[in-house]
Amino acid sequence: MDGIRFNRRAAEGASAAESETSAQLLTKQGDFEVVLHRITGESVAWLYPASDPAAMEYFFIHKGGVDLVLDDGVVSLGAGESFTVSGLKHDVPVKMLKDSELVYVTNCPAFEAAEHFDVSLKELLARIDEKDHYTTRHSKAVLQYSLALYDAMKDRGPDIPRDDLAIAALFHDVGKCFVPVEILQKPDRLEHAEMRYILRHPVDSGRMLLPNFGEQIAEIARNHHERLDGSGYPRGLRAEDISLSSQIVAVADVFDAMTTDRGYNTVKGFFEAAEELIALSHQFDKRITSVLMQLVSSGSLEEGGAAAHE
Ligand SMILES: [Fe+2]
Numbered sequence: 001m002d003g004i005r006f007n008r009r010a011a012e013g014a015s016a017a018e019s020e021t022s023a024q025l026l027t028k029q030g031d032f033e034v035v036l037h038r039i040t041g042e043s044v045a046w047l048y049p050a051s052d053p054a055a056m057e058y059f060f061i062h063k064g065g066v067d068l069v070l071d072d073g074v075v076s077l078g079a080g081e082s083f084t085v086s087g088l089k090h091d092v093p094v095k096m097l098k099d100s101e102l103v104y105v106t107n108c109p110a111f112e113a114a115e116h117f118d119v120s121l122k123e124l125l126a127r128i129d130e131k132d133h134y135t136t137r138h139s140k141a142v143l144q145y146s147l148a149l150y151d152a153m154k155d156r157g158p159d160i161p162r163d164d165l166a167i168a169a170l171f172h173d174v175g176k177c178f179v180p181v182e183i184l185q186k187p188d189r190l191e192h193a194e195m196r197y198i199l200r201h202p203v204d205s206g207r208m209l210l211p212n213f214g215e216q217i218a219e220i221a222r223n224h225h226e227r228l229d230g231s232g233y234p235r236g237l238r239a240e241d242i243s244l245s246s247q248i249v250a251v252a253d254v255f256d257a258m259t260t261d262r263g264y265n266t267v268k269g270f271f272e273a274a275e276e277l278i279a280l281s282h283q284f285d286k287r288i289t290s291v292l293m294q295l296v297s298s299g300s301l302e303e304g305g306a307a308a309h310e
């Protein structure tokens with residue numbers, strides 16, 4: 001891909017001082033800055049195209065590793081490897097592994113750019129929206145449907161606070177930021193290699209939610225494509241290993257997918273979709289799908305997730 005050069009040879013002699021901060025200016029000389037980025041949990045950063053065409057950025061991985069998510073695939077780099085960024089045409093997500101340290105050298109003063117290093121989930125959702133508007137609309141719809149189901153079932157047991165379910169539902173697909181837009185929007189059947197991107201998005205969503213929101217919320221995102229009979233992905237879990245909250249988001253997720261025009265599917269009406277989900281009782285919990293049918297029958301759900309419930 002244009003704009004990034006890798007150096008896979010192990011470099012010698014580079015070392016960085018221990019630091020408690022996630023971004024520390026090590027030295028500055030004229031327009032040159034050397035910054036140490038220290039990552040204690042898994043996180044996502046972005047490489048941005050520089051406004052100055054002469055700008056150059058160099059990253060040396062001192063410890064840990066990164067995954068660069070490029071148009072033509074993911075490049076994993078580990079300790080002792082490095083990459084140079086110059087003339088980048090568009091944003092590139094960088095997944096940084098736990099306990100990594102990167103020495104960053106640039107010829108355009110950019111220490112304040114370090115502020116951008118960690119991206120909040122909301123920003124991430126906005127970035128996904130730039131790539132694929134469907135995902136943002138879908139996320140909001142899944143949030144509304146999940147909360148409607150939760151409210152209707154709250155005496156019957158989702159063992160999670162309402163706000164936690166809301167976070168998990170809204171950000172369940174945030175891992176899609178690693179899926180190239182061509183794959184997200186491809187109308188045809190996906191090739192095997194392309195499918196691998198799709199299959200890992202729940203895992204990435206879970207990883208991204210875990211550091212800030214904990215395991216219960218991460219688990220919902222990780223398992224929103226799991227099915228009761230073990231036919232789901234990424235792990236093929238079975239009913240006993242999937243929480244009721246995950247199953248609520250799973251039902252909301254597929255209900256929105258069935259009732260929305262994604263360019264390649266047959267759009268179903270609310271009643272038809274709910275009926276179909278009830279029939280799929282080997283995959284979707286009947287306690288949830290029957291509540292969904294009640295909500296649909298009573299007109300409590302509105303299209304696009306604009307729910308009529310409180
Ligand atoms: Fe998903």
Ligand SMILES: [Fe+2]
Nearest residue numbers: 138172173253
């Ligand atoms: Fe989804």
